[in-house]
Amino acid sequence: NPLQLQDPGLLKTGLFIDGQWLAADSGQTQSVNNPATRAAIAQVPYAGAAETEKAIQAAAKALPAWRAQTAEARAQLLQRWHALMLQHQEDLALLMSAEQGKPLAEARGEIAYAASYIEWFAEEARRVYGDIIPSPWGDKRILVTREPVGVCAAITPWNFPSAMITRKAAPALAAGCTLIIKPALQTPLSALAMAELAQRAGLPAGVLNVVCGAAREIGAALCASPVVRKLSFTGSTEVGRSLAAQCAPSLKKLSLELGGNAPFIVFDDADLDAAVQGAMASKFRNSGQTCVCANRLLVQAGVYEAFAAKLAQAMAQLQVGEGRQAGVTQGPLIDEPALLKVEALVADALARGASLLLGGKRHALGGSFYQPTLLTGVTPQMRLAKEEIFGPVAPLFRFETEVEAIAMANDSEFGLAAYFFSRDIGRVWRVAGAIQAGMVGINTGLISTAVAPFGGVKQSGMGREGSFLGIQEYVDSKYLCISES
Numbered sequence: 001n002p003l004q005l006q007d008p009g010l011l012k013t014g015l016f017i018d019g020q021w022l023a024a025d026s027g028q029t030q031s032v033n034n035p036a037t038r039a040a041i042a043q044v045p046y047a048g049a050a051e052t053e054k055a056i057q058a059a060a061k062a063l064p065a066w067r068a069q070t071a072e073a074r075a076q077l078l079q080r081w082h083a084l085m086l087q088h089q090e091d092l093a094l095l096m097s098a099e100q101g102k103p104l105a106e107a108r109g110e111i112a113y114a115a116s117y118i119e120w121f122a123e124e125a126r127r128v129y130g131d132i133i134p135s136p137w138g139d140k141r142i143l144v145t146r147e148p149v150g151v152c153a154a155i156t157p158w159n160f161p162s163a164m165i166t167r168k169a170a171p172a173l174a175a176g177c178t179l180i181i182k183p184a185l186q187t188p189l190s191a192l193a194m195a196e197l198a199q200r201a202g203l204p205a206g207v208l209n210v211v212c213g214a215a216r217e218i219g220a221a222l223c224a225s226p227v228v229r230k231l232s233f234t235g236s237t238e239v240g241r242s243l244a245a246q247c248a249p250s251l252k253k254l255s256l257e258l259g260g261n262a263p264f265i266v267f268d269d270a271d272l273d274a275a276v277q278g279a280m281a282s283k284f285r286n287s288g289q290t291c292v293c294a295n296r297l298l299v300q301a302g303v304y305e306a307f308a309a310k311l312a313q314a315m316a317q318l319q320v321g322e323g324r325q326a327g328v329t330q331g332p333l334i335d336e337p338a339l340l341k342v343e344a345l346v347a348d349a350l351a352r353g354a355s356l357l358l359g360g361k362r363h364a365l366g367g368s369f370y371q372p373t374l375l376t377g378v379t380p381q382m383r384l385a386k387e388e389i390f391g392p393v394a395p396l397f398r399f400e401t402e403v404e405a406i407a408m409a410n411d412s413e414f415g416l417a418a419y420f421f422s423r424d425i426g427r428v429w430r431v432a433g434a435i436q437a438g439m440v441g442i443n444t445g446l447i448s449t450a451v452a453p454f455g456g457v458k459q460s461g462m463g464r465e466g467s468f469l470g471i472q473e474y475v476d477s478k479y480l481c482i483s484e485s
């Protein structure tokens with residue numbers, strides 16, 4: 001029990017298919033590594049198309065009974081799963097911190113956040129209403145019912161190993177769908193532990209399945225299957241596009257939560273201390289590895305120097321280290337490729353004339369640790385302006401007018417989150433309306449909650465997770481035309 005879990009039974013290392021824990025057909029495994037130490041924590045099966053097909057069959061077999069249950073019965077089951085997640089919060093956080101690297105406090109927070117989606121959709125399960133529409137015919141009635149889409153698939157990333165799963169699994173199960181989950185290669189243990197808890201909560205075999213292994217092969221099998229009626233994906237825009245194309249022949253419903261390039265605008269009239277606090281929360285959560293992290297800090301000329309100085313001061317307080325150590329606020333980047341990308345982006349900015357105020361190097365701790373980094377004088381020509389950084393690098397751009405700030409903010413193929421700080425109520429409405437994004441934080445850097453719709457516009461994807469909208473992604477409308485004759 002090297003992770004010192006209170007309940008070692010939560011360290012699951014099998015595929016979860018039809019209520020059974022299985023090895024890969026080939027016997028092949030892959031190791032799960034702690035990104036802080038690169039040490040192997042566990043071996044999990046490395047599965048492919050054949051195991052995925054088994055999971056699809058299990059989900060199809062479980063579907064009729066699951067969708068026939070009352071919404072209340074499904075809700076009660078989800079409530080039990082929610083309670084178990086909270087009961088085992090500490091163990092789940094330890095597992096997550098070990099495989100993902102995030103500080104333990106953040107991991108605990110994510111478990112609570114992940115569980116909140118289960119609770120929310122347990123409640124929403126009972127509110128999937130239909131409609132009665134006034135008929136244009138005297139002798140016919142028009143009703144619309146909502147039915148579960150059927151067998152669904154979820155492909156999820158490593159940055160939020162639990163929450164990105166519950167956002168999909170909870171509404172799918174609440175709506176009466178069954179599900180196959182393919183978690184990220186780097187973080188299967190969180191997914192498998194949650195499957196174990198779902199089973200303990202009493203979820204029938206086959207309703208929820210987890211397959212880990214060859215991403216491309218499993219993804220291809222899920223996309224090609226005519227049995228799978230919906231795919232929900234969170235990850236990079238590039239992979240999202242490829243999956244959408246692969247789903248075209250079988251015309252699956254799609255939810256895509258893809259990359260972002262969040263602008264974070266600080267106007268001259270902002271409360272600067274609040275803006276710094278917001279920037280710290282938005283930029284450095286999960287060491288900058290979230291799709292809603294501030295990617296471009298746009299600061300108006302009048303407060304540029306003052307904001308930069310205050311931000312540098314706040315950043316100097318960040319504690320870099322292994323997630324399980326007390327006081328640590330910044331874990332490592334997920335892996336070597338992530339580190340290389342951040343290094344390349346910073347090098348590109350410096351070569352094109354940006355200035356380094358803080359950091360700018362690999363951290364002395366080694367591995368994939370990188371120093372919290374502050375760059376000033378960043379311009380739209382630099383790669384940092386166009387690409388998702390996914391690391392602890394804060395690039396400051398300067399602007400003069402509101403019109404210029406809006407143009408800069410919208411000068412991106414992405415449109416996920418945006419943030420701005422202003423105390424001027426007229427400006428708040430103008431900018432909120434002009435900004436091209438699915439989510440806007442105004443005078444705050446933290447916006448995520450299960451009760452609000454999460455999702456993007458432009459190349460950031462389609463569909464919404466959470467809120468009353470989240471469950472709509474897992475139902476089809478069925479129109480019933482009933483003649484009295």
Ligand code: ADP
Pocket residue numbers: 155156157158159182183184185215216217218219220234235236237239240242243
């Ligand atoms: P990230 O940059 O967050 O790793 P990815 O889009 O590469 O984003 O990964 C998100 C999820 O998509 C992970 O579960 C990963 O294993 C999976 N994935 C990556 N490539 C493919 C692919 N070609 N087909 C299906 N899934 C993929």
